[in-house]
């Protein structure tokens with residue numbers, strides 16, 4: 001397979017499934033990134049390179065639902081060291097404000113380099129002469145430089161979906177300089193927020209010693225690298241249409257009935273991750289019940305926690321903590337048929353997510369740190385009648401755009417309690433004023449706008465400079 005446009009990400013956009021007749025098959029995975037890039041890939045007859053999950057060794061390139069896919073293999077040891085280890089137990093906590101303590105292991109770093117090299121080599125084989133490669137996310141930060149060494153003719157873009165930490169935190173990483181140099185292999189490095197791009201530029205100046213000006217880095221070899229923010233978004237029209245469908249409208253009513261037609265449904269919906277602030281929000285809600293501000297006869301909190309990274313120790317600990325808290329809150333505060341928290345540890349089809357968004361009166365999104373948070377934007381897209389209140393952490397990237405949400409500091413329990421109450425007691429007029437404004441924002445800045453502005457800037461990036469720089 002060869003292509004002018006190659007997207008490379010840790011995961012392929014499809015999941016391995018077993019068909020009704022027992023044979024293995026593939027299903028397009030429903031994430032935001034896939035919906036964003038799918039039309040671009042189709043329009044350019046592009047190829048997606050990534051790991052399909054599992055340890056199958058002899059996988060061949062294939063087509064699924066019209067997408068051309070190149071699967072990468074991963075050994076059990078690499079899954080442990082590269083994926084669960086360096087990606088999810090070193091970089092993930094380090095890039096999320098040390099919400100958990102990052103672990104630094106030299107074997108994990110070796111595996112990270114090895115896997116990144118293999119991905120870069122595969123990109124080099126697949127990309128056509130003068131083509132474009134768009135590298136995705138924190139698992140593949142060394143790919144841009146490795147690929148440039150193999151294929152200097154390519155245009156290389158990189159996009160980071162998670163936050164990029166301030167220098168004070170990033171410099172803990174024993175391999176900080178190598179990671180920065182890895183990213184500098186790209187012509188354009190995209191971040192969720194301007195602050196992240198500034199953190200990167202500052203680190204490049206301090207740690208690698210390159211000359212920088214605003215969002216540009218001038219390299220000794222004459223290349224210019226641009227680092228800029230492109231806040232990611234959702235398929236707004238697609239979500240709105242789904243929410244409007246008869247099936248979803250009906251299902252939203254059923255959900256409300258199944259919950260006993262409460263006056264207020266609060267909803268949280270997250271991957272079960274310690275960055276998402278699930279524990280703190282449930283605690284705040286529990287206190288409001290025990291203080292009599294809310295009543296289980298009139299309100300319920302639905303928390304969907306999607307299983308995630310279940311082999312990583314911190315995630316196992318978190319799951320136990322949440323299980324215990326939910327058990328305690330329901331035991332102490334629930335009555336027969338009226339739990340305080342309706343808790344699901346499961347993942348659902350997109351239709352069910354849309355129905356939950358439509359059923360919820362108050363959406364509660366309280367991460368300690370989040371690159372963007374698409375759930376908040378999806379909720380907004382599904383509120384067709386301009387109703388529904390969003391309680392949103394200041395520390396989610398989405399808070400920079402969704403200014404009309406009830407913004408909270410997730411570390412401040414009393415502040416969160418006050419915001420939950422205010423949002424649930426606000427007048428319909430106030431709610432609608434806020435929701436209208438947020439819907440305008442998300443409908444304009446949708447995922448197509450995100451992908452096209454990145455690809456447009458990538459096409460223009462990479463010009464040579466004539467600055468005198470230290471080499």
Ligand code: GDG
Pocket residue numbers: 030031032161162232270271306346347348349350353370371372373374375376378
């Ligand atoms: C990373 C960054 C950034 C969730 N449960 C189900 C399901 N989902 C979908 C949601 C949403 C997506 O997964 C989750 O996206 P988030 O943005 O909320 O969070 P992360 O997974 O942490 O994503 C984040 C994002 O990358 C994009 O750049 O915003 O900051 O951490 O689309 O709807 N989808 C289905 N069933 C589920 O049970 N179908």
